[in-house]
Amino acid sequence: MPDATQSFPHLPSAPGVGYKAQHFIDILNDPGPVGWLEIHAENYMGDGGRPLAQLRVLADRFPISVHGVGLSIGGETRLDPDHLARLKHLVGWLNPASFSEHLAWSTHDSHFLNDLLPLPYTDATLTRVADHIDEVQEVLGRKMLLENPSSYLAFDESTYSETDFLRELVRRTGCGLLLDVNNVFVSATNLDYSPHGYIDAYPLEAVGEIHLGGHDEDQDDHGAPLLIDSHGREVVDPVWALLDDTLAKSGPKPVLVEWDTDVPDWPVLAQEARRADTALTRVLA
Template identity: 80%
Template sequence: MLDVRFSDVRLPSGPGVGYKPQHFNDILKNAFPVQWLEIHAENYMGDGGRPLAQLRHLSERFAISVHGVGLSIGGEGRLDPEHLARLKHLVGWLNPASFSEHLAWSTHDSHFYNDLLPLPYTDATLTRVADHIDAVQDAIGRRMLLENPSSYLAFEESTWSETDFLHELTRRTGCGLLLDVNNVFVSAINLGYSPQGYIDDYPLDMVGEIHLGGHDEDTDDHGAPLLIDSHGCEIVDPVWALLDYTLEKSGPKPLLVEWDTDVPDWQTLAAECTRAQAALAKVPA
């Protein structure tokens, strides 16, 4: 008998978009070229009302990716059992095509900072994050994807490269990866390494989804470029080029356009998705 806990829908290797309620009517009228939608888990953990009604409606037509932003998988403390229970409930009733979260922390001593805060890549962090991923995958009864962060600074105590760290996490927990190529670009520029070199070292066969988004430009104390992951503007050409570089090595993947602040009209988002679709079209299946 089929296990009803698991979706038999997978994210299609086509363009998807981070869902914003103001686009509900546009999406139902004509979503082209968007093939799937991603939601932030925490926005759908209320008890009812319009958010859940819209989500039920959309999930009848589109594969849905649930993307958590509040689990604090990198937190030093234990995972919040109440939040884990809420996540289990959401994933349980929605039965999404994918669940993903971040290699980051956001809660400490019961304070939630609503930002993705960075982690030192050490053996101790590795053990802790692996334990937390195990706990999440046990709770939701399925494999999760873990996303690489945007970094603005480095920890002197780190002993692992980010790519090795992620690879080791997949080996220990069986989780997959969400590769954010904008985050790769932002981190590489900020910390002075090659974004292509990062992709060369990255375990691409573990990737279940790719994120694309816009960033802002600033400078640090020494006038060096400091890119800030803002999801508030168009994706820049070097990030599209990095996507091409990645897809050539990885083959087609589900591509998500993220635009979370200063959200534009649907046509602007759809245009970014058309560009993502064109990037996929260049890649042999």
């Protein structure tokens, strides 16, 4: 487990946005309420070029959160040592305020799947994921955050609820949690349970970041609502309401707005950040 005496930057309890290169000049000139930025680790594992040069400039101005999408924490095989080494190099020179990954798997044998796939919540899965988290934290020398997934199905073999599974991972590994409230809303709609009940059961004391994003609406084969976690549009009102409920229970937290596809011009994303800032201001008041 990482040395608890080590000092790392901290994310402020303020709005953040997922950084996109087309917003570089806008963010430097007028960040608005944005107090921190998130990058996807896999976009910055090269040896140079404009992306890393821009990141170094931004890191002098803003706390940076590194969000991984390729470790396959829930995979059945060992973590890719080359990927982990590249991640260690990035985290080493950047010294980010936070590192997070998904409770999901995306690899099989030597194949990488372009998706974040769900897991059954069993004792075997718990042991495997905990071992992988321990390895990541040992290699990076810091605590990581684990994000709850968007779910489109549930496993009959699961013996833990998702919230109990996450709570036990925190207990075993000392990791923190990244609570994506849009993922909660998507999963609750798709699997027909209460998103507010999920938040009531969630280990909020372990949360280091909160995420928001947009989703798309569809229907399943039986005509029931089916939500797709797309990160391609504005956050919908019920998700903002769920954020309010969460912050009322947890207190102020770093809140990130994700927008990864059909990325809008900066003023649109900045307006979403202002809405997150308003939610945080209400809690502080």
